Amino acid sequence: MGLVANLVELADIEPSLGTEELHLFDVRWYLDGRSGHRAFLEKHIRSAMFLDLDTCLCDPSTVDPALGRHPLPDPKSFESVLTSFGVSKSQLLVFYDDQAGSIAARAWWMASAIGYQAALLNGGLSAASNSMFESGESPIRSMPRLPYTSSTMSWDPDLVISEPELKALLSQGNAILLDARSKERYLGINETVDPKAGHIPGAVSAFWRQNVDRRNRFKHPNEIAKNFLQLGIGPTTEKEVISSCGSGVTACHNIFTLQYALQLQARLFPPSFSGWCHTLGNEIET
Incomplete structure (x- = not known):
């Protein structure tokens, strides 16, 4: 299944806010520990519902650190969360945050x-004017919890990659592995999140912030294409492109951007560096 990088403007969807045509989700979350839900209660775009990264977009019951800080939940469980909001596959789901889509992209990818x-x-x-904000909870329950159930349904292997497969592709020189974290964290400078510092050997730095401008809007596809071309990624790229970050969240921003600007489908390495650095024997570069 191919992903579609659908980027919408608020002016275009405003007439549909609060209707059955569209569901708007606020996916704010902060690495420094601030509460995204509290920020949502204070102010959010009209009709938006809150979708929590820690309880809806990852599986907090997972105890294996090799799966990373934000392990993907079972897809069937995530679909249960979406249906609890009353959504269907005939409706458009629009996701936003206040960090240029770096968190919301995870929800876009999963949905x-x-x-x-x-x-x-x-x-x-930041796309909304003050007149479009409201506070408090939305009429629909805003914080469902993942119903963790066993399921044989798994994520499409064309969209994700396992650690053994990633290692094989890298050793064969058949992959370009992107690291969406800041250049400092990629180099192992001032690492305050994960227990080890550095990056997966062979990964190239592709900070997600380079995809957007100062107004948190996506750059023109031509400018984005030039940036990725410097990393060896373009229309004629034959190597498989893999996206990683710290825990499989901002990596989705690069996946969205590559699809948006180049119509190129990259695969997600869900554990990313936080999972890689917990696996005994894995080397780390700085």
């Missing part, structure tokens, strides 16, 4: 991967 029509809101929260 798209299981067949929903999903989009990112260009500019995120």
Whole structure:
């Protein structure tokens, strides 16, 4: 299944806010520990519902650190979360945050991967004027919990990659592994999140912030294409492109951007560096 990088403008979807045509989700989350839900309660775009990264977009019950800080939940469980909001695959799901889509892209990726029509809101929260904000909870329950159930349904192997397969592709020289973290964390400078510093051997730095401008809006596809071409990624790229980050969240921003600008489908390495550095014997570069 291919993903569609649907980028929408607030002016275009405003007439549909609060209707059955569209569901708007606020996916704010902060690496420094601030509460995204508290920020949502204080102010959010009209009709938006809160979708929590820690309880809805990852599986907090997973105890294996090799799966990373934000392990993907079972896709069937995630679909249960979406249906608890009353959404269907005939409706458009639009996701936003206040960090240029770096968190919302994870929700876009997950929803798209299981067949929903999903989009990112260009500019995120900053795209709205004061008259479009409201506070408090939305009428629909805003914080469902993942119903962790066993399921044989798994993520599409064309969209994700396992650690053994990643190692094989890298050793054969058949992959370009992107690291969406900041250049400092990629180099192992001032690492404050994971227990080890550095990056997966062979990974190239592709900070997700380079995909957007100062207004948190996506750059023109031509400018984005030039940036990725410097990393060896272009229309004629034969190597497989893999996206990683710290825990499989901002990596989705690069996946969205590559699809948006180049119509190139990259695969996600869900554990990313936080999972890699917990696996005994894995080397780390700085």
